[in-house]
Amino acid sequence: MGSCIICGTDVGGGRVCDSHQEDVVFDFRGDSPDDLVPSRFYRGVVDGYAEFGVFVDLAPGVTGLLHRSELDRRLDSLSWEPGDDVFVQVKGVRDNGNVDLGWSIRQADREFRGVLVQESSGEHLPDEEPSDDGDDEAEETTDETTDEETADEGGAEPEESTDEATAEAEEEDRGDDAVEGEAPAGDNVVESDADPDPSGETMSGEVEPTDEAEDNAESAEADEAKPVASDGDDEADAAAEAEPEAESDSDAEPERVSITTLEDAVGESVRIEGEVVGVRQTGGPTVFEVSDETGAVDVAAFVEPGVRAHPAVEVGDAVRVDGEVESHRGDVQVESEALVLLDGEGAEAVRRRIAEALTDEARPEGLQPLAGDETVAELADGLLDAAEAVRRAILESRPIVVRHPATADGYVAGAAVERAVLPLIRDEHAKSDAEYHYFTRRPLDEPVYGMDAATNDATRMLQDRDRHDEKLPLFLLVGAGSTTESADGIDLLSVYGVDAVVVDAAVADPETRDAVDTLVSPELSDIGGDETLSTGALVASLASAINDEARADLRHLPAVSYWADAPERYVDLARDAGYDAERVAELREAVALEAYYQSYQDKRELIADLLFSDGGDLAAHVSEQFREKLETEVETADANVVTEAVDGVEFALLDTDGYTHRYDFPPTPLLLDDLHRRRADGEAFATVGVGTDELYVRTTADVSVRDVAERAAELAPNADVTTAGVREGKIEFLSGERDAVEDAVVAAVAEAF
Template sequence: MNKKFDYKKNSNKSKKFAGDFKEFVSNIENPTQVTIDKISAKDKGESFSVFGLIDKVVQTGGPTIFYITDGTGTLALKAFEGAGVRSYPHIDVGDAVKASIKIEEYQDELEGEVAKLWKLQDKDKKEFLDGLEKIERDRAKVTPIPFLVDSPILEKLKERMVIAATAVRLAIIQNRPIVVRHHNDTDGYSSGYALERAILPLIEKQHASVKAAWEFFTRAPCDAPMYEIDDSIRDTAKSLSNEAKFSNKMPLVLIVDTGSGEEDLLGILQGKVHGEDFIVVDHHRFEEDVVSEHTIANINPFLVGEDGAAYSAGMLCTELARFINPDPNLNITQIPAMAGLSDRVDNPEAIKKYLEIAHTKGYTKEMLGEIATVIDFVSSRLRFMEAREYVEVLFGEPMKKQKALVDLLAPYIRGLEKKGLEMAKSARKLEKFGKLTLQTISIEETFHRGFWPRPGLMVGILHDYAKEKEKLSNLVTVGILADAMTIRATDEADFSVQELIKYLNKELPEAFVEGGGHKNAGSIRFMPSKKEKVLDLFKKFVGK
């Protein structure tokens, strides 16, 4: 992890300068000078002068649109010399300018109609950029607020959260797009949504535009529990296209509820080749930390000597979101309890405190469980869609609509789970290895394609049934597919997904086993042709 965020690396600067900036300003007759953040709808029809850095230039079939930023906000300036004619062709992205403008409104958004545009030179430009840098740095600065719960784990992660929050705030101020990639389950969605609720208001304020939230922010689920090269290439391709078409910058990418393992590294490095930067927020175990040196910040309890099973990503991201945007009205404080419960976090004290917070928002433990069930189900249907408005309803915007949706879908989903459990019970196999019971089920031979619950959840339901109803305390449950296995284990089984992967790669390297997760819950992938040999070795592993 970089211990200090490098502001200058992420800023536009000019190396040449000359002249007296103050004299330049005073010698030009102009309207009242203001900063962009002081301009509002009540100023429509008024004339001002503004200084700014050209962040983007868009040539329309009519006027030329210059997007400028002065550190306090962003404003579109419209200059017209003829239909489709490039106005002020000597002024381009990266130039510092002074503009005399009249405030107008277009499609419900404020813009400046250009009367005159001057390009700052040499020392004038340097003085402006130095001032811009200070304004941006001051605005990006994070003043940590108390965590929602007292926790030594969170305290150990605080410095990393401050660095990450500062980088996110700076990206917003510098009009840099932000991409949030999250795992496709309740904890992953909780992580991504908490960050979304914190970031979007800041983007809208920066651009004085609701539409900017769609241009400068994307949240997208990953189907696999890792940032695969496929996801990375899609993110990069879309960003390069936006850079070419709209002069957008390459994004800051936040990978949450995944991103810590060696399997995530290639995707991160691929994005960095094209100018993307990365922040990781995760709680999964990794064999070796190969990611931190390639990120602005890597937030994971394992990196500070703690267990990731004590904090889910949704819990961590909600606390990070509050550092990014301390507004108490974000409507996210009920999320940690739901995320922790859905991910079976082993931290009773923190869960109890988060539940107390959720209760003040009108959420019971039972209701949070029902919401989590619906989120898991809906996420399997949305797949790679962002579905921002639908996800807002899932998380309580508005709460009345959320309750109606959950009341409708939860009984239907519970019925599917009950049916799935009966099918699984009829098809499972139980084997004894000393005191340990191995429960296996062939997923593809038992359930049709697209069946709900999906394999990982179905294995969990079957595992819970055997543990709670049949009192099998020393238990490992495995869902077997053609090229993968999903695994759940009790503490008494003394099982480790990571140790299993090491063992399989040592005994059967030609199967090319990979995977990850927590100690007692995870998944592995392997060559389909080696399935039977992998299963045989799995049984030897649990029988040791």
């Protein structure tokens, strides 16, 4: 029977009662997540960051995820570094072994009422040894009795056995080797200073004896015991002659294997060559992500727990790794035995192989526009360049950041790229969570890539570079970034040499065409008649060029991206894919509603369920909410519209501050779009929504919002009138000049007709 270390209550085989489980922090020394006890607090070591949370090692081979939703602060405000000791609460263990962690406000031993060590066999205080039952206990008792008898008989303490002394000497020698880490002469080799634990980490700071060292010790003892052969001993001579040949076989250089074959080589010793594309320090080993021309894999190198192995090796270096392939947390990993930092011809050969493979794999064979869209076909060269940039980033293990407006069209475009890219990332990287590390989708509140968004992106990418040794990402801006309002944001990225790809169905401003690395945007002459290309339709064809295997999943997306009057070819394509007009409308409305809430979040899984996996119930349910909310707001707004005619143009004017819910669905642009569609009558009609310091313009004619803003600035010179967003018809001004600006904009729109 045990007693609770807090209150002394009898608790059976444990050391803490149920009522004090959360008052104690545990050092976990088990080897299975199933041994963890939900609601308990555990000491852990930060393994690394992801977009969605922090990975924390609770023991070698046992890692949990502290999701960002469990934090009491923003994820990017955490001061934790990989290797730091932290305290977390176990929320639960899933059937697949994943451990869900919770936040702990207590981050020191002294803040808990007690500390216990949890072994697989039980619990004990840190200064106690775990008690074993059965033969081990009997053996320990026998050993103690023998020692006492020896002491009594000889009048002195028993001396250490020869085997124990030899083991201690060998361990001391291994400790010295671990510190010095000498490499064989003639090679630029960075040796792993101790054989890593198969899990990639060790239980403590001590370096465990390796199998190789034990084999060598046994071999040395055997050699000492072997009698010296006489000159006439033919068998001994034959054995001696055979020894050089055996030694020669063992020294043979192993052949290099490609990373893509490692899944079939678990348990085998291999040699790989590639480029270091990432380095992260865990509480145990240092993990290098190495990429060759076929894929990428983690390489674990161990010196001491939490100590950086091979500090001379950095991202971008060419290396050769000899090690054993292991399965680590369900992922393939190489446990390094030796790491060679290549230079000269060796490094050049590695980089040449990777470059040739990139050139062969990155460029798509061609573009087949969805539904045979001729406008998209006119942009084939640019779309192929954009697809190549994305595919090259995947092959180079560079993160991809997609920026798109938080609208139905923007979300459809972003989801199309996501659907195409994620399978390629999974194929390229052995880690099961690679898709979260190498692909991020960040919606924009407005279709402008301004300084606020660019500053956020620059901060994140520099933190990831400095804290996690990640490469600078590729930015893919879809439906944003092609106007002069985005120039400052794109310039900030260019200062750091970051590549930006802009894909926009609207005509780009001339200034943007020179500032962006790769830009896909129609010329004015490319769009015929009164039919407008949507960004979702354009990007869906881009996504099919990035990954042709995703093409079947993308066929309905172009129709979903149009709010009204979708081209018949895309309507037919969606119908062929199993999405009739009603189903397409439900998807569009559901995505529009979800795009508004938590607009800065990608909602990856939810959007994927809506667009690709939902049988109909989810989209139908969400779209019903959309219609109810929109109808209520439109009725209120419509009842408060003021109409007037100016120079033959009919105007519908709405005070958006007074007659809309600014912080509830629908957003003002979406509300005005619907109101304009319902009220527009004839070719000379305009809807203007006026707020405190911003207004939106909707017209039935092709009126330039930028021209309207320039003319209004002349008519209201004290209002500082500027164009804030061409794509959404947004104009900003000084709030004190609101009435003057409203009159000026109405006059400017009438002149434009």
